[in-house]
Every structure is written in C-alpha cells, then in structure tokens.
Amino acid sequence: MKIKLLRISIAVLACLLIGFLSSIATQTSIDTWYVTIEKPSFTPPNWVFAPVWIILYIMMGISAGIVWSKGFYHKWVKTALYHFGFQLLLNAAWSIFFFGMRDPLIALLDILALFILLLFTIKWFKVVNPTAFYLLIPYVVWVAFAAALNFGIWQLN
Numbered sequence: 001m002k003i004k005l006l007r008i009s010i011a012v013l014a015c016l017l018i019g020f021l022s023s024i025a026t027q028t029s030i031d032t033w034y035v036t037i038e039k040p041s042f043t044p045p046n047w048v049f050a051p052v053w054i055i056l057y058i059m060m061g062i063s064a065g066i067v068w069s070k071g072f073y074h075k076w077v078k079t080a081l082y083h084f085g086f087q088l089l090l091n092a093a094w095s096i097f098f099f100g101m102r103d104p105l106i107a108l109l110d111i112l113a114l115f116i117l118l119l120f121t122i123k124w125f126k127v128v129n130p131t132a133f134y135l136l137i138p139y140v141v142w143v144a145f146a147a148a149l150n151f152g153i154w155q156l157n
Contacts, residue, residue: 008065015061015088019053022092025100033102040152056139060088063135067128080124080132087121090114094146104154111147118143 030046064084070077090113098107118140126133 004065004069007068008062011063011065011068012058012061015057015064016054018088018092019057022095023050025095027099029099029102034099037153038156040149040156042152043149052142056142059135060084060139063125063132066132066135067125070128074128076124076127080121080128083117083121083124087114087117090117098150104150104157108147108150108154111143111150115140115143115147 034046064081067077067080067084072078072081090110094107094110094114097103097110101107118136122133122136122140125136
C-alpha cells in the first residue's frame with residue numbers, strides 16, 4: 001500500500017509540474033494576445049481554466065499512479081504508461097503552441113493528436129484498471145471541449 005501511495009503521489013506531482021510549466025507559456029499571452037482575439041460564444045470565463053486543470057491534473061496523476069502500481073514490468077502497464085507520457089507531452093505542447101507561439105492552427109493539430117492519443121491511453125488504462133479508466137473520463141471530455149474551443153478560435157481569427 002505504501003508503494004502504491006508513493007507512486008500515486010509521484011504521478012500527481014509530475015502531472016501538476018507539467019501543468020505548472022504549461023501555465024508559464026499561458027501567462028505570457030493571457031492578458032495581452034488572448035484578450036484581443038475573437039472567441040466562440042461558449043468560451044468560459046478565464047478564471048474557470050486554472051481550477052479545472054488543477055483538478056484534471058490531480059485525477060490524471062491518481063489514474064497514472066494506480067496503473068503504475070500494477071507493476072511496470074507488465075506489458076499492458078508499460079503500454080498504458082507510454083501512451084500516458086506521450087499524451088502528457090502533447091498536453092504541455094498545446095500551451096506552447098497556442099499561447100507561447102500564438103498559433104491556434106498548430107495548437108488545433110496538437111490537440112486533435114492529443115485527443116486521439118488520449119483515447120488510446122484510456123483504452124489501455126481500462127485494460128489495466130477500471131478505476132484508472134474512469135478517472136480519465138473528465139479529462140477526455142474537457143480535451144474534446146477544448147478542441148472545439150480551439151477550432152472556434154482558429155475559425156474566428
């Protein structure tokens with residue numbers, strides 16, 4: 001049980017670190033460029049994003065920690081965690097593309113790839129542990145919403 005809690009804690013911290021690093025790119029443009037672009041009518045207020053992402057990163061970390069606790073030596077665990085790691089990189093890259101480079105098209109391509117990879121990730125998480133799978137459902141829903149929002153911003157600008 002101690003090892004499981006340690007692995008969950010490490011995974012949560014890793015996800016929160018990625019989120020923190022992504023927020024640096026976001027902060028460079030949120031009060032300058034982002035406020036000047038056209039946004040779809042369904043765009044939430046800016047204050048919504050940080051708490052949603054914090055909750056999602058915590059849930060992602062718990063989910064990854066649960067999978068990791070099944071033993072990295074197992075082929076399905078390795079496959080699930082490799083998918084998770086790659087989707088986490090695409091997640092971080094989105095902020096760099098959208099806010100850092102101010103390029104909604106590149107960000108849209110990134111988030112579409114992220115969504116597809118995330119579907120594979122949750123498939124493998126379900127194979128390893130159903131709870132880990134369920135913890136990722138809000139994340140995949142949010143990424144789908146974010147992709148629609150990204151598409152709307154790209155289309156309007």
